[in-house]
């Protein structure tokens with residue numbers, strides 16, 4: 319149920335994402351983009367994009383494109399043309415010159431004339447207070463902050479200057495970014511004041527951590543947005559998941575659309591403590607979304623990876639798989655057995671369920687009874703009774719034979735879909751292979767035993 323619409327709290331909101339593209343896009347970057355987008359949407363404001371591409375070596379056109387693609391995939395569409403920071407260098411230097419002219423900055427070569435003269439912003443005396451919408455009020459004494467280089471000796475503007483000047487020029491009035499920028503913000507506030515610009519509102523977002531509480535990195539698993547796309551995570555699930563990393567709507571809802579999230583977004587719901595990454599939750603969300611969508615959309619997503627011809631058979635397979643689907647990229651291996659005789663076999667499950675004394679024989683007996691029957695379950699009951707075998711055990715072996723897997727959708731449904739002929743054929747093949755394997759193992763055990771101790775091997 320959609321909640322009662324809440325009135326926007328702030329007017330004329332302008333937020334922005336200001337990434338420095340250098341390669342694969344970390345999920346933390348996109349999460350920041352999502353919070354900026356949600357806050358702008360909630361308040362009927364604008365969400366902007368500024369590409370901080372001043373590091374010419376690392377911000378290659380490919381890296382910029384990767385960033386744009388990632389945002390596009392997430393549905394983070396900026397409301398105005400993206401701004402490229404590298405185009406604004408003259409403006410950054412003009413502001414630095416003005417600060418120099420007004421005595422608020424000075425030049426220095428730091429005793430190394432060969433490196434040229436840098437322009438340094440004089441940290442004013444006193445204290446700087448940052449009223450953060452997430453973290454509350456924080457104060458830092460100016461004496462604890464060094465004067466700030468804003469233009470390097472080689473004449474290039476430093477991040478702090480470029481970032482502040484561009485935000486002023488883009489009329490950004492909400493700076494929403496990761497809390498690794500808090501220390502920068504303490505330096506940016508006096509810079510705004512020296513330039514004579516109005517301070518933006520600030521919201522610093524909690525970092526994303528691994529279970530040990532350390533910043534989540536690629537060492538902890540997938541950390542780049544492209545990896546999730548490749549694994550078959552839906553854009554909607556990724557967006558929803560990242561939005562809930564540090565924010566909650568304040569009720570029990572977890573599965574939400576972008577619109578519902580924008581509606582509910584406010585700073586009260588944003589936590590200041592670190593947000594722990596939980597990949598299991600993402601998988602769960604993805605599965606839930608695939609189950610909740612119309613069958614045709616679900617089928618389209620599945621067939622993007624399965625690439626099967628459209629048929630009633632495909633529909634039945636996908637219906638059967640639907641309660642179990644999580645990540646789309648896993649689907650081709652998960653249902654390969656529906657589409658051909660080449661399918662992966664879970665060897666551990668095979669050892670446990672099939673390679674057991676008497677089991678291949680029981681399976682073979684089942685195939686015999688099955689060939690004279692028009693259904694799957696009754697012959698299985700018959701064989702189990704005859705051989706004094708638990709039903710679950712024979713079903714486990716049958717599942718290995720028909721699907722190569724230790725678990726999956728309802729076994730008899732699977733058999734009905736495959737058809738009796740194919741089921742019998744797979745059982746026969748499995749039995750032959752299992753018997754061969756058992757013989758080979760016995761032979762090997764025999765030689766081993768003789769070689770090592772001279773006594774025959776014992777199966778125990």
Ligand code: GLU
Nearest residue numbers: 336337338370481494495
């Ligand atoms: N380009 C910086 C970053 O990606 C700036 C962040 C910001 O001001 O939002 O960390």
